[in-house]
Amino acid sequence: MSFDPKSQRFDANEEYNQIPARFQIKTEEETNWRTNRKVRKPKKSKQQVVAELADASHVSEGSFKITYKPARYEAIWLQASLEPFFTQALIEDVLALVKGGKEANVYLCRATPHLPVRYIAAKVYRPRQFRNLRNDKMYREGRELLNSLGTPIKDRDNREMRAIRNKTSFGAELTHISWLMHEYVTLQRLHQLGAAVPLPIGAGDNAILMDFIGAPGQPAPVLHGLSLPLSEARHHFTEIMRNIELMLHHGMIHGDLSAYNILYWEGTITLIDFPQVTLSESNHNAYRIFQRDVQRVCEYFAQQGVECDARQLVEKLWGDYVKTAPDRTVSDLE
Ligand SMILES: Nc1ncnc2c1ncn2[C@@H]1O[C@H](COP(=O)(O)OP(=O)(O)OP(=O)(O)O)[C@@H](O)[C@H]1O
Ligand SMILES: [Mg+2]
Structure with a gap:
């Protein structure tokens, strides 16, 4: 493109x-659709x-x-x-x-x-x-439904929950807003925690605003396709692992992390694209999703010559920060 x-x-x-x-x-010329003539x-x-x-x-x-x-x-x-x-x-x-x-x-x-x-x-x-649509069901397990203010819709029997259960178009709209708000709320939270993410600026029913990385006419490229000198690659790998660790420490997994969702600009990296954020202790697929994120990051950095053992990293981080075993959630412990 x-x-x-x-x-x-x-x-x-x-x-x-x-x-x-x-x-x-039909096009405008054919129907006068925009001028509300009967069609x-x-x-x-x-x-x-x-x-x-x-x-x-x-x-x-x-x-x-x-x-x-x-x-x-x-x-x-x-x-x-x-x-x-x-x-x-x-x-x-x-x-x-x-x-x-x-x-x-x-x-x-x-x-x-x-x-x-x-x-x-x-x-x-x-x-x-x-x-x-991505297969969003897998990531939604354990996440709350968020309204357009980014606050959870609590009552399981209310109108919103019924609309979602009955798969009405109102329900689909709510799911859409919740998906988008998870991205925005995650950006806010991660930014506050000091993660390498764009500054969140605003959210609406169909869009989120954040700091633009790059310059006009020259948006920051994604890491995929970029070749980095080894010392720089090592530096960015460490920074990305810091972010992965920070997220896991706070119960979050990116869910779609790879060299396609990491921007590179003037020697710094920025993680983007968070709607699939997954909760480490309340989603049965969390461990697999986490493995995949780390694996994909390691694949890119291995190509750059950085030594990384995805399995070892996953096991260590999971052991350090997550109290549930793989394939288990906190509700299984109750
Ligand atoms: N804050 C930003 N600053 C500059 N460019 C950005 C920013 N956020 C996103 N982009 C650009 O827009 C692209 C798409 O963004 P994002 O990955 O969040 O959406 P997406 O719907 O998942 O798209 P894709 O299907 O390409 O992954 C990114 O790959 C990047 O090129
Ligand atoms: Mg993307």
Whole structure:
């Protein structure tokens, strides 16, 4: 995927122009859909898609002026996800798409001057219908359901819990918000603990804001694909293990750690992408997930010439910080 400085776009954007065809939504010219002229009732899945997009279009056109030129359908989604941050005076412009991922797009934004950073990375989750859902069930075990304020929804019998159990679209929306808020709350917690993570700046129903790592036109690359001199590689390996240890000490496992989710910029590394954060003592798969994280990190650093024994590291850290045996949780102990 390449960045075109003129259009300020990556190829990934073309995807949004495929959305009408993929879901057989007629284009604006064909239906006057945006002007609310009556159109034939679409089937359910399309209806949901249109409803989601139309929901977003209540925001009056013209009030959302940004430098970046999104594709038509991306524009509606982007405005709905980011406009609240303009209102809250957190961002004042969207400058470029940094990367289009499977679940989210990350945009470079200009921060308002009162903030301690100049640029912000906005991770905007795709509308549910256009997202490649990860197998999130495995990571959710033992985690609380978080509302959009990042606080746990407690009562197991309330409306929210029923919606999730009955797999209604409201339930799916709640699960989505909880997934996103776990990423944000984890960033906040880790930042406070002194981990190498971006500074969290804000969260909404469909996006999180954090410190942008890199420079405009030059986002920090991920470690994967980078060759490091041995002494530097050793240094970063130690720093990543410090972060893994810090997380485990506080009951957390990244859940998707690899050289793809570690940014490298001006000699420092930053861990990103936390929605899969897993609780070490309340998830039956925690040990396996932890093994996989450490294994993947070791694979990259072994290629750089660093000696590391993933099995030994896993056993030592697990023994030091986790009181439950592999495949067991605290509730099994009760
Ligand atoms: N704070 C940041 N500063 C600079 N770039 C970032 C930042 N956060 C994310 N990115 C860029 O956006 C990409 C996607 O972010 P992230 O890994 O959080 O989302 P994702 O949906 O898991 O994407 P992918 O499917 O590519 O893993 C990263 O690989 C990185 O290139
Ligand atoms: Mg990622």
